[in-house]
Amino acid sequence: MVLWRLRQQPCPRSAFYQGGWRVTIKRGNYEATEWQSKPGDRADVLVIGGGASGATVSKFLAHEGLHVVCLEQGTWVNTAEYTGNRREYELSMFGRWHKNPNARGLPEDYPLEVSNCDIDPVMYNAVGGGSVHFGGMWPRIMPSDFRLKSTFGIGDDWPISWEELWPFYDLNDQDWGCAAMVGDPAFPIMGTPPMPAHPINDYGRRFAQGMNKLGWHWWPAPNAIANQNHHGLVPCVRYGTCESGCPNGSKASADITHWPYAIRDGATLVTRARVREITIDSQGLASGAIFLDVEGNEHQVEADVVVMAANGIGTARLLLMSTSNRFPQGLANSSGLVGRRLMLNPCPMVIGVYDEPLHSWMGPAGQNVHSFEFYETDESRGHALGGSWMTMPTGGPYAAAEILAQDGDDIHGPGLLDKVGEIMGYSQLVAMVTADLPHEDNRVELDSTLTDSSGLPAPRVTYKQDANSDALIDWHIDKVGEALYASGASRVINFPAMPDQPGHLLGTARMGNDPGTSVVDKYGRSHDVPNLYVVDGSVFVTSCAISPTGTITALALRTAHHLLQNAIDQLTPD
Amino acid sequence: MTAPVLPPYYEIPPAERTAALPQDVVMQRCGLTNDDLELLRDYGDVLLPENGRAPRFSDADPDGEVLGLALAQVGHRLAQLLAVLKTTPGADAAERLEALQAAQPDRFTELRDLLVCCYLSTPMIWEIVGYDGRKQHLPEPGEAESYLAGGLLDQVVARGPIYITPDN
Numbered sequence: 001m002v003l004w005r006l007r008q009q010p011c012p013r014s015a016f017y018q019g020g021w022r023v024t025i026k027r028g029n030y031e032a033t034e035w036q037s038k039p040g041d042r043a044d045v046l047v048i049g050g051g052a053s054g055a056t057v058s059k060f061l062a063h064e065g066l067h068v069v070c071l072e073q074g075t076w077v078n079t080a081e082y083t084g085n086r087r088e089y090e091l092s093m094f095g096r097w098h099k100n101p102n103a104r105g106l107p108e109d110y111p112l113e114v115s116n117c118d119i120d121p122v123m124y125n126a127v128g129g130g131s132v133h134f135g136g137m138w139p140r141i142m143p144s145d146f147r148l149k150s151t152f153g154i155g156d157d158w159p160i161s162w163e164e165l166w167p168f169y170d171l172n173d174q175d176w177g178c179a180a181m182v183g184d185p186a187f188p189i190m191g192t193p194p195m196p197a198h199p200i201n202d203y204g205r206r207f208a209q210g211m212n213k214l215g216w217h218w219w220p221a222p223n224a225i226a227n228q229n230h231h232g233l234v235p236c237v238r239y240g241t242c243e244s245g246c247p248n249g250s251k252a253s254a255d256i257t258h259w260p261y262a263i264r265d266g267a268t269l270v271t272r273a274r275v276r277e278i279t280i281d282s283q284g285l286a287s288g289a290i291f292l293d294v295e296g297n298e299h300q301v302e303a304d305v306v307v308m309a310a311n312g313i314g315t316a317r318l319l320l321m322s323t324s325n326r327f328p329q330g331l332a333n334s335s336g337l338v339g340r341r342l343m344l345n346p347c348p349m350v351i352g353v354y355d356e357p358l359h360s361w362m363g364p365a366g367q368n369v370h371s372f373e374f375y376e377t378d379e380s381r382g383h384a385l386g387g388s389w390m391t392m393p394t395g396g397p398y399a400a401a402e403i404l405a406q407d408g409d410d411i412h413g414p415g416l417l418d419k420v421g422e423i424m425g426y427s428q429l430v431a432m433v434t435a436d437l438p439h440e441d442n443r444v445e446l447d448s449t450l451t452d453s454s455g456l457p458a459p460r461v462t463y464k465q466d467a468n469s470d471a472l473i474d475w476h477i478d479k480v481g482e483a484l485y486a487s488g489a490s491r492v493i494n495f496p497a498m499p500d501q502p503g504h505l506l507g508t509a510r511m512g513n514d515p516g517t518s519v520v521d522k523y524g525r526s527h528d529v530p531n532l533y534v535v536d537g538s539v540f541v542t543s544c545a546i547s548p549t550g551t552i553t554a555l556a557l558r559t560a561h562h563l564l565q566n567a568i569d570q571l572t573p574d
Numbered sequence: 575m576t577a578p579v580l581p582p583y584y585e586i587p588p589a590e591r592t593a594a595l596p597q598d599v600v601m602q603r604c605g606l607t608n609d610d611l612e613l614l615r616d617y618g619d620v621l622l623p624e625n626g627r628a629p630r631f632s633d634a635d636p637d638g639e640v641l642g643l644a645l646a647q648v649g650h651r652l653a654q655l656l657a658v659l660k661t662t663p664g665a666d667a668a669e670r671l672e673a674l675q676a677a678q679p680d681r682f683t684e685l686r687d688l689l690v691c692c693y694l695s696t697p698m699i700w701e702i703v704g705y706d707g708r709k710q711h712l713p714e715p716g717e718a719e720s721y722l723a724g725g726l727l728d729q730v731v732a733r734g735p736i737y738i739t740p741d742n
Binding site: 075076078080081084085086087088089090091092094095096104105106107142143144146147150151162183185186187188196197198199200201202204205208209212215217218219220227235237238239240241248272359361362372373376395396397398401402405411412413414415416417420421424425 | 583585588589591592594622623626627640644646647688690695702706707709710717722730731736740
C-alpha cells in the first residue's frame with residue numbers, strides 16, 4: 001500500500017496496494033466529464049459522497065498517504081451563491097436554498113418519493129454536502145445512548161461504548177473548528193476545543209435565567225462555527241443565516257475545512273459524478289463504481305476499498321441499486337436491513353415572545369444555549385426516550401410572519417407590520433431534537449417510476465411518526481413552554497413539527513456484531529463485503545436526540561483510523 | 575407523471591450561479607410577461623393593502639427590485655400559480671383570490687406566502703419595522719463573558735454531572 005511506500009519500507013504483505021506505483025488516476029479536483037483512466041488504474045480508497053463524512057475520511061486517509069478518489073454528484077458552491085447577507089435571503093429559502101431537494105430542484109439533487117413520509121428528509125448535494133446547509137450545531141451524544149437496551153430496555157445497544165468514540169470527538173473538534181465551553185455537566189470531560197463558545201446573546205441569557213429558576217440544566221452550546229481564524233474559517237459576524245451557507249465563511253463546512261487539505265494531500269475529488277452502481281469482483285469484494293457525468297457518459301473507477309458516505313438515504317439507495325447474482329437483494333444486504341430502520345429525529349419547536357427587545361435575529365444559528373435536562377428516558381413521563389433543546393434566533397421579518405401564521409394569524413391584510421414587529425427581535429426559538437425508535441417499516445426503497453435527472457431510480461422514503469414520538473413531542477413542548485414562561489416570555493407559540501427541519505438521515509445500515517441483525521460491524525465494515533465500509537448516518541443503531549453531524553464524522557474518523565491501522569490485513573479485489 | 579416545472583436557476587452552469595439572474599432571463603425561462611408581473615402586483619395589493627404606516631404591496635417595491643429577486647428564486651412557482659388564477663372565476667383580483675382561497679387553500683397559501691415574503695424583504699418595510707439584520711455584528715471583546723455575568727452558570731456547575739454512565 002502507498003503508506004508503506006511513502007515510509008520507504010517494503011510492504012510486508014500486499015494490502016491495498018500490490019506491485020508498485022501503478023495508479024495513474026489524475027489527482028486534484030475536476031468534473032466527471034474530465035475523468036480519464038487506464039486499464040489497471042486503481043485507487044486505494046474510493047469514497048462515495050463528498051459531504052461531511054466522506055470528506056472526513058478522505059482528508060485523514062489522504063494525509064496518511066493513501067490515494068483517495070471521491071465521487072460527488074454535486075459540485076462546489078460558490079460563496080457568491082450564499083444569500084445570508086443579502087436582501088433575498090428569505091426568498092431564497094423558497095428556492096435555491098430550500099432545504100427540501102424536491103422543492104429546491106437543482107440538477108445535482110435527486111428527487112425523493114415522500115408521499116408516505118411524515119417528515120420531509122433534508123439533504124444537500126454538493127462538495128461539503130449537508131455541512132453546507134446545516135446549522136453548525138456540534139453536540140455529542142450521551143454515554144447512555146450507546147446502551148439504551150441494557151440501561152432502559154429500549155431499542156438496541158451500540159456495539160461500541162462511549163469511551164471508544166470520545167477520543168474521535170476530540171480530534172474531530174479540531175478539524176471542524178468547534179467553539180465550545182468545557183465543563184458541561186451533561187457529558188464526560190471533553191478535550192479542549194480549539195475555540196471558546198460564542199456569545200449566548202440577550203435571548204440566550206434570558207432562557208438561561210429561566211432554566212436556573214426551574215433548576216434545569218443548560219450550557220453555552222457548542223457550534224462548528226469559528227470565532228477565531230481557524231482552518232480556513234474566519235470569525236462569525238452573527239448574520240444568523242447559517243443554514244443557507246455561511247456568507248462570511250465562518251461556519252464549518254467540508255468544502256472549507258476538509259477538501260482543500262485533502263486535495264493538497266493528493267486526493268482526487270470528482271464532481272458532478274453520479275454513481276450508478278458499486279461493482280464487485282468474482283470473490284464478492286467491492287471493486288469500484290460505475291458513475292455518470294452530466295453528459296450521460298458512463299465511467300468506471302476501481303479501488304481496493306469502497307467507502308459509502310452518501311447519507312442515510314443515498315447510501316441505502318446505492319446499495320439497493322447495486323444488485324448482482326451474488327447479491328440479488330442489493331449489496332451488503334444479507335440481513336435485509338439495508339434501507340430499514342430509518343430514523344429522522346422529529347424536531348418540534350416553541351417560540352417564546354417577550355415584551356422587550358432581544359435582538360433575536362442575531363446569530364449564530366447555530367445554537368446559543370442547549371439543555372440535556374430531559375434527554376434520558378424517564379418512565380414516569382409515559383414515553384420512552386427524550387430530547388435535547390437548543391435556543392436559536394428567530395430570524396427576520398418573514399420568519400416572524402411564518403410564526404404568526406403558525407399561531408393562526410392571517411398574515412395578509414391590514415395590520416401585518418404591527419404583528420411582525422411584536423415578534424421580530426422580541427422572541428426566541430427553542431428547537432427540540434427528539435429521539436425516535438427504529439422501526440423496520442420506516443425505510444428507504446427504490447421507486448419504480450420516479451427517477452433522477454440521469455434516469456436512476458429515486459428513493460422512496462417511508463416514515464410514519466409513531467405514538468411514542470407523538471407523546472414525547474407533546475411532553476417536551478409543554479416543558480419548553482414552562483421554561484420560556486419562567487424566562488419572562490409573555491406568550492409561547494408551539495410548532496409540533498419544525499418547518500423543513502431536521503430530517504436527520506439515520507439508521508439504514510446499522511452497525512452491530514451480529515450479521516443477521518446488522519449491516520456493518522462496529523467499524524462500519526460490511527459483514528457481507530469486507531472491503532466495503534459505511535461512514536454516514538446510516539450506521540446509527542439508535543437515533544439519539546441531537547444534531548448528528550459531529551457524531552457521524554467522529555464515527556467516520558474512527559473508521560478511517562481503523563482502516564489505516566488494519567490496512568495490512570484488508571482484503572482487496574484481485 | 576407530468577414533467578416537473580424547473581426552477582429558473584436549474585440550467586445555470588455551476589460556475590455562473592452567483593447573484594440573482596437577470597429578470598428578462600428569468601421571465602423568459604418561466605414564460606412570464608410584463609402583464610403577468612402587473613397581475614402579481616395586483617394580487618399583492620389585495621393581500622397587502624395600504625394601512626396606516628404600511629404601504630400597499632406595489633408601493634413598497636416601486637421599482638420591482640424585490641419582485642425581480644423573487645422571480646429569480648421562485649419564478650417557476652409564481653408562473654404556475656398565475657396559471658391557476660387565470661382559470662379561477664372572479665371579476666377582479668380580489669374575487670379571484672377569494673375564489674382560490676375557497677377552492678384551493680394550499681395554492682392560496684403558497685401565493686400569499688411568496689408575496690408576503692417579497693413585501694417583507696423590501697427596504698421600505700425593513701425601515702418601517704426597524705429590521706437591522708443581515709449586517710455584521712462581530713462580538714466585542716468580553717461580550718461572551720458578559721452574558722454569563724453574575725454567576726449565571728454557578729448553579730448548573732454546582733449541581734454536577736447529569737449524565738448516566740452505563741456499565742459496559
